[in-house]
Amino acid sequence: MSTETNEYQQLDELSLEQLLQLHLNCALPSAWTILESHLHGRGLFATRDIEEGEVIFKDQALVLGPRSGTSCPPVCVGCFSSSNPLHPCTLHCRLPVCSSSCQTSSQHQIECGFLRAQEGVQTDKAQINWDLLRAVTPLRCLRMSKLKRKIMKSLESSHFQICEVDLLKRHLHRPLSSSEEAYLRLCCGILDTNAYGGSGGGEDNKSLNFRGLYALSAIMNHCCRPNTTYWFDADQRMVVKASSKIKEGEEILSTYSSLLWGTAMRRSFLRNTKEFECRCLRCKDPTEFGSNLSAIYCKVKPCPGLLLPSNPLDLKSDWSCTAQATTPFSDHKLSAHKVFPLINIYAKVAQMLTESEDLAQVDKFLRSVPEFSQPAVQIRKHFVLHSTDEISGKEPNKL
Numbered sequence: 050m051s052t053e054t055n056e057y058q059q060l061d062e063l064s065l066e067q068l069l070q071l072h073l074n075c076a077l078p079s080a081w082t083i084l085e086s087h088l089h090g091r092g093l094f095a096t097r098d099i100e101e102g103e104v105i106f107k108d109q110a111l112v113l114g115p116r117s118g119t120s121c122p123p124v125c126v127g128c129f130s131s132s133n134p135l136h137p138c139t140l141h142c143r144l145p146v147c148s149s150s151c152q153t154s155s156q157h158q159i160e161c162g163f164l165r166a167q168e169g170v171q172t173d174k175a176q177i178n179w180d181l182l183r184a185v186t187p188l189r190c191l192r193m194s195k196l197k198r199k200i201m202k203s204l205e206s207s208h209f210q211i212c213e214v215d216l217l218k219r220h221l222h223r224p225l226s227s228s229e230e231a232y233l234r235l236c237c238g239i240l241d242t243n244a245y246g247g248s249g250g251g252e253d254n255k256s257l258n259f260r261g262l263y264a265l266s267a268i269m270n271h272c273c274r275p276n277t278t279y280w281f282d283a284d285q286r287m288v289v290k291a292s293s294k295i296k297e298g299e300e301i302l303s304t305y306s307s308l309l310w311g312t313a314m315r316r317s318f319l320r321n322t323k324e325f326e327c328r329c330l331r332c333k334d335p336t337e338f339g340s341n342l343s344a345i346y347c348k349v350k351p352c353p354g355l356l357l358p359s360n361p362l363d364l365k366s367d368w369s370c371t372a373q374a375t376t377p378f379s380d381h382k383l384s385a386h387k388v389f390p391l392i393n394i395y396a397k398v399a400q401m402l403t404e405s406e407d408l409a410q411v412d413k414f415l416r417s418v419p420e421f422s423q424p425a426v427q428i429r430k431h432f433v434l435h436s437t438d439e440i441s442g443k444e445p446n447k448l
């Protein structure tokens with residue numbers, strides 16, 4: 050029997066928890082275990098009391114690739130940095146790199162070889178193809194170790210129709226073999242469901258933007274009031290820390306959406322990208338634990354109340370006024386289809402103001418929306434980050 054078959058058989062005998070411990074070289078006993086969750090499928094649970102602020106685990110990515118999309122600056126496929134000027138790889142794979150060491154890095158060799166060997170006939174080889182950036186992470190899954198492949202295949206996969214494989218097929222002239230295509234499609238589904246987008250530091254304080262499949266983190270279910278927080282260290286490991294005390298037996302929960310988004314935005318993001326309806330306590334509470342993050346001022350003048358969704362789990366429900374019982378006005382409601390355009394306008398204005406940084410206009414705008422509304426929170430967050438960066442001498446962050 051070959052060593053390879055032996056290796057596979059040995060891996061087959063291990064549970065997902067043991068495979069992950071092997072991959073992460075964990076010190077045992079771990080503070081976590083994998084159990085069935087009442088939320089969905091499997092979840093991560095505390096094996097002992099975990100103190101607030103304690104690092105629960107450091108997760109090593111199974112695969113890393115560049116982050117892409119309209120909200121991300123263009124990055125180098127080698128180092129994931131957007132700080133240096135980018136140029137097309139000179140080997141004509143049409144991906145952006147920032148240096149010769151990034152071009153010759155072992156991780157770039159995977160997609161570079163694949164795209165080079167099968168260049169599209171009519172493409173301009175000297176140009177960067179920004180669309181292809183999306184296909185890099187799935188292509189890197191083609192060259193995973195057996196252990197990583199086994200772990201990846203045990204993760205949950207979505208059935209999204211939009212897939213980077215179709216994009217790749219448009220840019221290649223050699224058809225993908227059926228096994229390549231099936232494997233790449235599986236990888237895309239697994240990445241969509243489980244990958245985390247990382248950004249932040251890195252060496253020399255460069256801002257990095259990457260997408261990583263962190264398998265242990267991928268077992269964590271979502272909650273809009275999670276009990277963990279995470280960041281990425283200089284080696285692009287995902288460090289997961291308890292944001293509140295977690296008792297033995299409790300589920301360890303992450304968040305897949307921004308905590309600063311209001312309920313309607315979080316729930317539609319989760320439905321569209323992760324295919325589930327969140328029904329956590331924060332989603333059920335119109336005031337979002339008293340923060341009134343989704344609120345807009347009541348439109349009946351001079352009512353001082355705030356409009357909040359009557360039933361936040363139903364996107365179509367009316368928005369009612371908090372001051373209704375104590376004011377002489379009767380018609381303090383707005384239908385959802387009138388509220389959402391308003392919220393969208395506020396969000397766009399908030400974005401424009403943070404980009405232009407006209408402080409007089411920002412001040413005027415902040416007076417027109419409730420203190421804890423999402424656009425107000427976003428604007429404040431922007432200026433806090435900006436001033437922190439000014440103090441530390443870094444380039445200011447954009448929202």
Ligand SMILES: C[S@@+](CC[C@H](N)C(=O)[O-])C[C@H]1O[C@@H](n2cnc3c(N)ncnc32)[C@H](O)[C@@H]1O
Nearest residue numbers: 088089090091205243267268269270271323325
């Ligand atoms: C990264 S996986 C989480 C682990 C997953 N439970 C498993 O068994 O592998 C993400 C998927 O879990 C499900 N999920 C996560 N949090 C959930 C929640 N709060 N409510 C319902 N489903 C959830 C969704 O189907 C989501 O696409």
